[in-house]
Amino acid sequence: MKKHPERPVLITDAARSQDDQLRGRQIRYVTMMSVRVACLILGGILISAQVPLLPLWLVLCALGMALLPWMAVLIANDRPPKTKQERAADAAAREDVRRALTQPAPEPTNITIDADIVEESRPRTD
Template identity: 65%
Template sequence: MVKKQPDRAVLITDAARSPDEQFRWRQIRYVTMMSIRAACLIVGAILLSVRPPLLGLWLVLCAAGMVFLPWAAVLIANDRPPKSKAERAADALAREPKPQTSLPQHSAEATEYLTIDLEPTDTGNWTPAEQRDREKS
């Protein structure tokens, strides 16, 4: 009689995102950050025309956003999510050196060698040299 294993629930919340979903999420973050950069440019132009108090400070903040955000957007867009414990464990196992197996060692005297000696015949077939020598004698 075969014992049936109880059905176990699979938690899909622990499943990793698919590569397509990860790529799409990185695209959204990149476009959002670059949109903020464009907004910094527009706000800087508006500030120049309005000339509010502390204009220099506002322009420095807008310039910093226009310089820093593209760099950060590229880094974040090319980043992948952190590896799970299972992925790190699998990588660690893959890096462990595998034991090297060697062939059994035999002495030269214990090794038998097979020599194949064939000669062509008039019909185009090949015959062993021993048979050829028997046919000649």
């Protein structure tokens, strides 16, 4: 009987490190740009081979070459989804702002600053 290797136990709810997230985004970006290069090469091969439905294939390759960079940048700059705690903190902050904006402004208090007028001091003659 074969033993299955034990899986590591998750002991924290910590998010992936910034380096891990960056590495994953870089891999997705390079993969999408490689597909773009493949579309360019495929378009060149299709033109030289003169395949049936050539205009359709060229339009698909052109769309891939035009849309993939845009999608790759969006995906590469994306962050992981927010956790329940982050969403709850955002909702509480929005509620605090809403409550502060809907409450009437406090009445200003008139403060009078009074100063005693001091006569010029004369030297003492004792």
